[in-house]
Amino acid sequence: MKVITGIPVLDDVIEEIPEGKILTYWIDPEVEGNVFAMQTLFTNLERGCKCAYTTIAYSPEVAIGEFNEFGWDVENYENFSIVDLYSGYVGLPSNCQYNASPTDIEEVNEVMKKVIENFDVVVIPVSSVIDVCGEDSIECIGEWYDFAREKESRLICTFVSWPYPEEIEKFVKNNSNAVIRVGGVHHRVILGYYYGVVKVDWKNIKSKAILFKLVKPGGVRAYIPKILVTGPYNAGKSTFVHAVSMRAISVDRLGTTVALDHGHLEYKGFSIDLFGTPGQERFDPILKMLGREALGVILVVDSTKPETFPRAKQMLEAVAHFGLPYVVAANKQDLPDALPPEEIRKKMFLPEDVPIIPVSAKEGDGVYKVIDALLELLTGSWWVKENEPEVST
Amino acid sequence: MSLRSQLEDILKEMKSTGDVEASAIVSRDGLLIAADISSSVNADAFAAMSATMLGAAETAMSELGKGTPDRVVVESPSGKIVAMGAGEKALLVVMTTPKANLGLILLQLGKASKKIEELLG
Numbered sequence: 001m002k003v004i005t006g007i008p009v010l011d012d013v014i015e016e017i018p019e020g021k022i023l024t025y026w027i028d029p030e031v032e033g034n035v036f037a038m039q040t041l042f043t044n045l046e047r048g049c050k051c052a053y054t055t056i057a058y059s060p061e062v063a064i065g066e067f068n069e070f071g072w073d074v075e076n077y078e079n080f081s082i083v084d085l086y087s088g089y090v091g092l093p094s095n096c097q098y099n100a101s102p103t104d105i106e107e108v109n110e111v112m113k114k115v116i117e118n119f120d121v122v123v124i125p126v127s128s129v130i131d132v133c134g135e136d137s138i139e140c141i142g143e144w145y146d147f148a149r150e151k152e153s154r155l156i157c158t159f160v161s162w163p164y165p166e167e168i169e170k171f172v173k174n175n176s177n178a179v180i181r182v183g184g185v186h187h188r189v190i191l192g193y194y195y196g197v198v199k200v201d202w203k204n205i206k207s208k209a210i211l212f213k214l215v216k217p218g219g220v221r222a223y224i225p226k227i228l229v230t231g232p233y234n235a236g237k238s239t240f241v242h243a244v245s246m247r248a249i250s251v252d253r254l255g256t257t258v259a260l261d262h263g264h265l266e267y268k269g270f271s272i273d274l275f276g277t278p279g280q281e282r283f284d285p286i287l288k289m290l291g292r293e294a295l296g297v298i299l300v301v302d303s304t305k306p307e308t309f310p311r312a313k314q315m316l317e318a319v320a321h322f323g324l325p326y327v328v329a330a331n332k333q334d335l336p337d338a339l340p341p342e343e344i345r346k347k348m349f350l351p352e353d354v355p356i357i358p359v360s361a362k363e364g365d366g367v368y369k370v371i372d373a374l375l376e377l378l379t380g381s382w383w384v385k386e387n388e389p390e391v392s393t
Numbered sequence: 394m395s396l397r398s399q400l401e402d403i404l405k406e407m408k409s410t411g412d413v414e415a416s417a418i419v420s421r422d423g424l425l426i427a428a429d430i431s432s433s434v435n436a437d438a439f440a441a442m443s444a445t446m447l448g449a450a451e452t453a454m455s456e457l458g459k460g461t462p463d464r465v466v467v468e469s470p471s472g473k474i475v476a477m478g479a480g481e482k483a484l485l486v487v488m489t490t491p492k493a494n495l496g497l498i499l500l501q502l503g504k505a506s507k508k509i510e511e512l513l514g
Contacts, residue, residue: 249456251448253421254482258441259449282423282441 003121003154005180006043007036007195008222008270009210014178014200019152021202022145024126024176027160031193032214033182035070037123037158039219042072045080049120052098054112056085057128060096071217083115083122089132102132109140116144116153126172127160138168145175177201195220213271221271224295224378229261230287230315231300232308233279236331237261239361240300241276244371248274256280260290267371274298277319281311284318291319296374297326300361301348303338309348325377327355329370334360397427399512403505404429410501412493414472417486418479418509419443426483443486447476464499477502480510 003017017023023040027033038053045051053074055063060082067074074080085108087094088101100111116122124144129137148155159172173179179198194211213223229237238261242248245263252258261276275290277283291297297320301312320326328350330341339347341356350356355373359366404416408429417428417436423444430436450465464477473493476486485506489498 249452251445251452253423253444253448256422258421258423259445259452278445280423280441282437283445285438285442286445 001047001049001120003044003049004040004047005036006039007180007220008212008268010180010195010197013197013205014203017154017156017178018202019154020149021177022148022155022157022175023178023180024157024159024172026173026179026181026198027158028181028183029160029162031182033160034066034125034158035214035219036180036182036195037125037156038067038070038072040156041121041123042067042070042074042219044121045074045077048079050079050081050118051077051121051123052081052083052115052119053123054083054085054115054125054129056089056102056125056132059086059092060084060094069216070219072219081115081119083111085129085132102129105133105137105140108133109143112140112144113147116148116155117151119153121154121156122148123156123158126157127162127164128158130164130168135165135168138171142171142175173199215271221266224270224272224375226294227272227274227296227298227374228291228294228319229274229276229298229300230291230319231279231329231331232302232305232311232315235279235300235302235308235312236361237276237279237300240298240329240331240359240367240370241274243361243364243367245274250276258283259286265371267368268375270375272371277315279315287315287318294319294324296378297324298329298370298374299326300329300331301344303330303332303340303344303358304335306339306344306347309344313348325374327357327370327373327377329359329361329367330356331359331361333358333365334363396512400427400509401429403508407487407501407505410497412490413487413498414490415439415488417443419484419486421448421482421484439486443474443476443484446474447478447484447486451478464502466495473498475499475502477506479506480513483509483513485509 004011025033025036041051041053064075082096084094084096084099085102098111098115100107102108178200180195181198182195211223212220215221229241231237238250238257241261241263245265248263250261257278263274265272277287277290299316302308330344332338341358345356357366357370357373400418407413407416415430417440418426419440420426423441425436425440428436447465450462454462464475467474472491473489476484479485
């Protein structure tokens, strides 16, 4: 059976975790990164894979409680097991089928090998094992890597990057088939965390980073804090925001937006906030305010009114001057005299690579294609170079 | 007497309360209807932002299930702005000095907004 990571965007990039592969989540200490391994495990548990979760730093009950916090009821799945390396450590009897005392590394080794042989997906907290069993346990961990390759299991490892000796870091990196780094964004966007693909040896891909936030319940969500929906008066911005949002509110008076529209949307693993601006010139001071910290812009134009296109461009310049990615929603395509997208591109002198999507916000036609186009621009452009982790060679 | 001069009289009366530096009657969608504002202020922007302020406050309040707010009061070290609905179509906004007596201002504002509502229907 196909095993996937269950992490939004990441699955689109690496497609699957093939048999005998070791995937390591490389986690900055300030980030709650363990949830990545938990999400990967639960996703595959639901798909019917036999999954084992190794706990060494805390009890099995606490581990299950953590799953439950995110809404993952692992205890109700027969194909789920916990490998309890904790109880023996603190001198308690274990009620798990698979357990060992980490003070006896040979016993741990034996149990882990049995688990790797019997399960499709095994989660191992590699850095915690090193913390508890000492640096020498790295040899043991190396044996598990080899054994997983031989038995065609998959290991999902977590490695919290405290300052361990360099040779340990190197060993873990070099022995992992895939390394996904989970870290904080310290530059420009203060808001968030990101995960990025550092290495995948079964696919040829470029380094890539995605912002995320943790939702309880729910888990890892790619995070796009703010998308601005702007455009001239009466272009259909509010209608657009309402058409795509799960819930939306508008501050409108006498048929026009006077402050903003706000909509929220959960779409393809992304959480998206949409902010609609007023369209009339007298509200322009608000435009700049709403545009602050936006990550992308949807420009809504009335396809039947080419005379409003200059104003549309002026608004775009006001909000997108930081080089924000933008897409154009060519609205009111349900009307007979609507211009086709390519005609609009010509009349607005827009570059070839700017997506112009024909929509009818009123009918709801094509509105999600606009979101798709923007997400593609955003996730493609999100490789924050400053945060690209250095891979030691 | 024209509607316009009737509205302007209401604003003049507001000013006689004392400590009122500027006032305006604004349509709910942010267009200036009548104003008593010095030329150094951009009256159109002032009108639009007043409508934004009141509109946003009303939506925030009603989203919380607390009904419609009576007014919005904004205070800064150099003055106060008070905006109040005046019927379905318009709102009334005044700008005062920092030491203005808010109680008195609110009383006058309430009377004025009722008159405006009657005039504009």
